[in-house]
Amino acid sequence: MTRPRTEAEHLASLVPASVRATRLPRRSVLRGSVLAAGALGGLTACGGDDAGSGGEGGGSATTLGSNGSDEVPKKMIAALAADAKTKAGVDVAINTIEHEKFQEGINNYLQGSPDDVWTWFSGYRMRFFASRGLAGDISDVWQDLTGYTDAFKQAGTGDDGKQYLVPSTYGPWAVFYRKSLWQERGYTPPADWESFKALLARMQTDGLVPMAFADKDGWPAMGTFDQLNLRINGYQFHVDLMAGEEAWNSAEVKSVFEAWREIMPFHQEAANGREWQEAATALVNKEAGMMLLGSFIGEQFPEADQGDLDFFNFPEIDPAIGADAVEAPLDGYMMSARPRDEEAAKKFLGYLGSADAGTLMVQTNPTVITANGDTDTSGYTELQARCAEYVGSAKSIAQFMDRDTRPDFASTVMIPSLQTFINNPADIDGLVNSIEEQKKSIFTS
Template identity: 50%
Template structure:
């Protein structure tokens, strides 16, 4: 890893690995960092501190209800310390080096491993002996640090795919494309019909990272994608150039001025029937279209290379971690055990019906049709990825990936400059 952190990107959004992961030196000038932690529990054995980034109204209500039930069942108070998404992620490094809450919300994959490797998370390996049968081997892998120990409890997941409104498609006679060529042809037809083929909002910085993932997975397959994210492949090589060549074919389908539009605005284009498709997560678009869930559907990003087909699904996992030195360790472990249960996860989904429980034991009979399809979609995947900003070094996602992709969207004919910049930064980060 490089010794000097890269400068923060002004376009970072709620799911991007923010500058909080880059090290304390990158955070020194940010005001209010010390205020993020509540100092864990009261230390009386009766209270558990809970650090939360569930700041939007719907998820905040959902997690509060889950924790209320835990209190009723266990006789323990839960002191909730909620911060908005961006503040939480900006302050996370100092928060964990100070006096963090006993249990704190975070993400599977590289983000989890990053703090585990820094000694800033509690070991949950013993807990997994109790809760492990709730989860699949792939989920356990996503909860496992570089040292082979578990540090994470999965709570919910949601797939990324191509979302659309069936009622609009039925009116127009559109059918789901099975190949990339069919996707381009469909988008071209939508444009001639006066519909925005692909709703896009990139002002937040992170959304188009997901489109890169889809294109790379379909063009080059899971193994190459994982290797590229680990800094083991050449960003200037033919395989990456092929991804951007395919992407250039999609750009005529894009909503105008994507860099000036937030993803929520793009989702509203679908909601209003003005847009035909959007590459996004079920959680994001579902929360924007909670009143239209019965008229929201999706399909896997179509096949590009028959060798790989559509065998990989991107499905980020959100969950919880344990403080390195919790004030109430016994209570914290009881809370994490509860959060791993189907009951807790299903209770949360009552107010957030656009994600799916991580536990494989969760009863899906009460799921809406969108959730049922999400479960099947993820279960049938040969491979599951998290998301670019969760699957690679945070400094690369923060600077090289976002700036490179934004530069490409601004001037797609200057791919050579874009890829050279990304390759140079990858070399510095992964071998420096």
């Protein structure tokens, strides 16, 4: 029997594979808590804290709930809002919410009084809120969009076949480093697991923190698990594990944690008390040799140092598995189920899906790749060009643990489990048995 096509296999002309979705069973409602306890019930639309005060001059007006709270994405969002007024005739009031608070409070935010348009992610996280009636149908917006492959349209499509998200940008996860530091020390990118471990040991001997590392917010460590699982067990096992179709206490998963435990001594200590921006600072200051993170790490580098940032693919561990699967999460924009001005909101979304918007995105944020194929990429930095080539040459692309699996499982089970492992990597059996027990409860609900 032929297995169903994954969203990864849909990414057609741009990339060979991405946004795994179709192997996930459809669920209209998840019972119980969706996001971690303590999510901000007070997240509401307030608008107007950034560029574009709505309603000026009697034109169309809308509000944007943005998780782009760091300096670079905040600058990009402000530029888009200003350009939307000129190009689409829409005044946009931006409601910027701290990134982690936005993610953890999204469920209450959407059930309260959300902004008309809001930043979000493709994959299961998009389909979940669409299936609950918390996102608006923007299929008519898609009728006028150009420059997107069918794969990207699929990435914005819910379980009911309607479109709910306009894809904007994406960026790969890889191992990032400073070229100048590596040239000074004579380091070269490792091709396999043994040479990677040898490099870690050499960096430690040289007085560096081999791997900058942080997990205070809970999600960064998911990237380490994903990379190891993709290299040890392969893409299909990984997506099946995320879908709840494989056992977390299996020998395959144990081998992932065993490999992680082997290299844990080379990671920056006290990771659970550190945010990723703080860890990235160690890389910027040449105190750390490398860091596994998304290309957004470039946001922490001063403009003068942007050209010094480079990366390599997480190394091969099993030659039979190879290293041709990567992660490249896709971001985008969605509409409230009940926007205050639906016409203005859709005009804004139409602008956000345009080539003009794509061009502005990559110009104002040099760490992302645009999803719109009509975008002018002639101004790509060396890093952006490298990222685009890297993603384009991948055989399979995952979205990231907290996008490829159920949000309640990612938040309430995997975040505390991985933080427990970071604090005490000795008891792998106890860890995976606990995860599997909780998984069964959640995935059968």
